[in-house]
Amino acid sequence: MFDTNIVNDPETVHSEINNSSQIVIKDLWKVFGRDSKRVLGRKYKVLSKDEIQEKTGCVIGLREINLEIKKGEFYILMGLSGSGKSTLIRNLIRLVKPTSGSIKINGKNLTKMNHEKLLKFRRQTFGMVFQHYGLFPHLTVLDNAAYGLKVRGISKEDRYTKAREVLETVGLKGWEDYHPGSLSGGMQQRVGLARALANDPEILLMDEPFSGLDPLIKRQMQDELIELQDKMQKTIIFVTHDLHEALKLGDRIAILRNGETVQVGTPEEIVTQPADDYVQDFVRDASPAKVITAGTIMEPAKIILYAWEGPKTALTLLRNNKRRAAFIVDKSHKLLGVAREDKLEELVNKPEKVGKIPASALRRVPSVGPDTILEDMFSIVTKNQYPVPVVDKNNRFLGVVTTDQIFESITPTEGEGNV
Amino acid sequence: MFKFPEVVTIPLAKGIDFIMSWLLIHLDGFFDAIGFIILQVVVGFEALFLFLPWFVIIPLAGLAGWKLVGKCKTGLVFMILMFLIGSFGYWELSMRTLSLVVASVFFSLLIGIPMGINMARSDKTEAILKPVLDGMQTMPSFVYLIPALMFFGMGKVPAMFATIIYAVPPVIRLTNVGIRTVDVEAVEASKAFGATAKQVLFDVQLPLAKPAIMVGINQTTMMALAMVVIGSMIGAKGLGMEVLLAINRIEVGKGFEAGLSIVFLAIIVDRITFSFSEKKQ
Incomplete structure (x- = not known):
């Protein structure tokens, strides 16, 4: 639907559309104060935030922001208060008008739209959730x-039908006729979320939606949001100052400071390779076990046995490598389990000839996916004497993670951790 | 003691006098038209209040006290107060005063609420209007009562005019403050959904500012009631004129009766209008 719109719209600049990026922010500046444009002149542009404020009285809200956000991505804007994260999300929907630069969404330049087009665009594209819910108490x-x-x-009947539907999705069935004032904080934010989702927006903007909630409710809401996002696959821009929240929810995180982006990366990149001291400070108490995934630390197994080759070959292979057990796969490389030396010997010593190793001789072991975070693997590791096998969605064997590897990767590297 | 130099004079008085005489000559028809409209409204309300007999109005006041203000007892007190006014012999005059108040409040809201909305929308308008409102509230009323007389002649119309000038500032101010203090995120939420300025105003700003606006209406009503007494000096019939006559004749008791009737009216009107501002959710 949108592709045809793009072709006919004069605001579209074809050459600049990156197919995978739904939102492209280029050289975005926001300066608060009188005659703010002059700050963008050559004379002031190079100065620091404080110097500009002293010389012109203008406050830099955002400075040279360049971001690309993909369709369906869960994108986090993180920073301390005053870092410009809330200003940035408001620029995206033009509740705050950028001083210069461009914001393109689906190829349309938001910064150049007139008021009427902007209203129409907001109606079609966005849903927004606010920190203090922003509900209508009346x-x-x-x-x-x-x-x-x-x-x-939209007609009353249709909109009530749709609203009932989303209220049920967020778990508020039965609360339709209450006023928001009689609901708890968590429930009010559910109303906020339902309101944003009722429009079925392409892009969901969330401005610190959970920071006013108490920890238990917060965690529950985060989990539900993840679940919802799995189903919806919307582009979500999520502002937070909470690192754990960012790491838990985000596909990618942009860290802002004083209106500038300091680092953009996946949760893992942010934790393992902080760009500077500021980010380092931020991630100091982040637990790597929460971000590092099995996929990144797994190694290829030393030996793999093939079920169709029969017990004798397997036994030889084990003995040659001085191993007591090994993972065993079928022809399409699907993991079957662990084959142990003693069981194989039994098979070999049987009077009748065994061609394929039968499943009864194997031991089934718990496996994990490549996206499983280390924290979730602790319980498996402690109950299991073997390394943990990593398999993809089709149960294809990818590699193994050993207890040693897990502990190695969650122990801070010497020197770096103490900066 | 230093005297202010006499050479420095700004002939503001002369200028205003000149403008006055110019207006009187050239815009005579315009003021006549305004006067006519105002008069029709007052006469309409007056006809209504004088048409309804006392045995209808007293129970109505009681009902308003019971249903709107909240207690059965309040309704009873209202009825007693109204009954007392009648027993003083001021029923008809108090009805005339009431119609003057209601008519001036009607015009004050007609002017005041849109003005307050505009004031809330632009800092510049607010900066300009604020000193004007200060002037309207503090300027001794006689200063504009006389020009009003010159434009509209004696009677109800100049009294209404002066009352409106005196009574309109609270509703403007409180509409302005009410809208400005509406939860920012609620307004942002409305805008984020692509609501037009009009939708934001009627869906969010006005409903949420309603308690403040209602306080403004209550204040406007009370000030209008206070002002109609002065209005009686330029020929508007009502309780105020009775007070004036009593003072001239040094009839203390009569003065108190008329004065108390105004107070009783004020209490009833205040409680009823205030009840709108604290509408329970």
């Missing part, structure tokens, strides 16, 4: 959830 939960549809001019 409306019922149902009317709150239906508000975006009301703005679009």
Whole structure:
């Protein structure tokens, strides 16, 4: 649907569309204060934030932001208060007007739109969730959830049907006729989420949505959001100052400081290769066990046995490598289990000839996916004498993770950790 | 003691006098038209309040006290107060005063609420309007009562005019403050869904500012009630004129009766209008 729009729209610049990027932010500046454009002149542009403020009275909100966000990505904007993260998310929907630079969403330049087009674009594209919920206290939960549809001019009946649907999705069935004031914080934010989702937006903007909630509710909401996102696959831009939240939720994280991006990367990159001291400070108490995945530390198994080659070959292979057990796979490289030396010997010594090693002779072991974080593997490791096999969705054998590898990767490297 | 140099004079008085006489000559028809409209509204309300007999209005006041203010007892007190006014012999005059108040509040809201909305939307408008509102509230009323007389002649219309000038600032101010203090995120949420300025105003800002606006309406009503007494000096019939006559004749008791009638009216009107501002959710 959008592709045809793009072709006919004069605002589209074809050459600059990167197919995989839904949102492209280029050289974005936001300066607060009088006559803010002059700060962008050559004279001031190079100065630091404090110097500019002293000389012109203008405050830099955002400085030369360049970001690309992919469709369906869970993108985190992280920073301390005053780092410009909330300003940036408001620029994306133009609740705050950028001073210069461009924001392209689906190839359309948001910064060049007139007011009417902008309103239409907001209605079609965005849903937004706010830190303090931003609910309408004079409306019922149902009317709150239906508000975006009301703005679009959809009939009462249709919008109530849709609103009931999303309220059920966020677990608020039965609360439709209450006012938001009589709901708890967590439930109010569910209303906020339902309101944003009712429009079925392509892009979901979330401005510190969970930072006002108490820890247990917060964790629960995060888990539910992950679950929802698995189903929806929307582009989510999520502002937070909480590193753990960022690492848990984000596909990619952009860290902001004083209105500038300091580092952009996956949670793992941020934790393992912080770009500078600021990021290092941020991630100091982040547990690597929460971000490092099995896929990154796994190694190829020393030996692999093939079920169709028969017990004798397997036994020889084991003995040659001085091993007591090894993983065994079938022809399509699917993991079958662990074959032990004694069991193989039994098979070989049997009077009748055994061609293929039968499943009954193997021991089934728990496996993990490449995306499993180390923390989730602790319980497996402690109950299991073998290394943990890593398999893909089709149960194909990818590699192994040993206890030693796990502990090695979660122990801070000497020197670096003490900066 | 230093005297201010006499050479430095700004002939503001002369200028204003000149403008006044110019307006009187050239915009005579315009003021007549305004006067006519205002008069129609007052006469309409007056006809209504004088048409309804006392045995209808007293129970109505009681019902308002019971249902709106909340307690059965309040309704009873309202009825007693109204009954007392009647027993003083001021029923008709108090109804005339009431219609003057209601008519001036009607015009004050017609002007005040849109003005307050505009004030909330632009810092510049706010900066300009604030001193004007200060002036309207603190300028001794006689200063504009006389020009009003010159434009509209004696009677109800100049009294209404002066009342509106005096009574409109609170509703403007509180509409402005009410809208400005609406939860920022609620407004942002509405905008984020692509709501137009009008949708934001009617869906979010006005409903959330309603308690503040209601306080403004209550204040405007009270000030209008205070002002109609002065209005009686330029020929608007009502309780105020009775107070004036009593003072001139040094009839202390009569003055108190008329004065108390105004107070009773004020209490009833205040409680009823205030009840709107604290509407329970």
